[in-house]
Amino acid sequence: MPLPNAEKWKVSADPGVSAAAGVRWRADGKELYYLSADGGFMAVDVTTSPRFTAGSTRLLFKVPASFQAASNTAGFSDVSRDGQIFALYMPR
Numbered sequence: 001m002p003l004p005n006a007e008k009w010k011v012s013a014d015p016g017v018s019a020a021a022g023v024r025w026r027a028d029g030k031e032l033y034y035l036s037a038d039g040g041f042m043a044v045d046v047t048t049s050p051r052f053t054a055g056s057t058r059l060l061f062k063v064p065a066s067f068q069a070a071s072n073t074a075g076f077s078d079v080s081r082d083g084q085i086f087a088l089y090m091p092r
């Protein structure tokens with residue numbers, strides 16, 4: 001639950017899949033990842049100091065149709081520290 005006085009920043013015009021899908025940070029804090037509503041796996045470069053700024057979103061890859069069609073696409077599992085490897089829970 002967010003803090004009552006916490007600041008919020010818009011990083012994308014795309015709504016993403018859902019709040020439950022979440023956003024993941026690259027380990028160095030310079031990039032955010034999220035799943036877009038159309039199945040695109042997106043990245044956004046960010047700067048957090050001296051203030052938060054977000055760059056343009058860019059498509060990294062499209063998730064498989066089976067992932068998009070699954071009833072429980074609660075997001076991806078994890079991303080490697082360097083942002084090069086993504087683990088997705090794939091339905092059978």
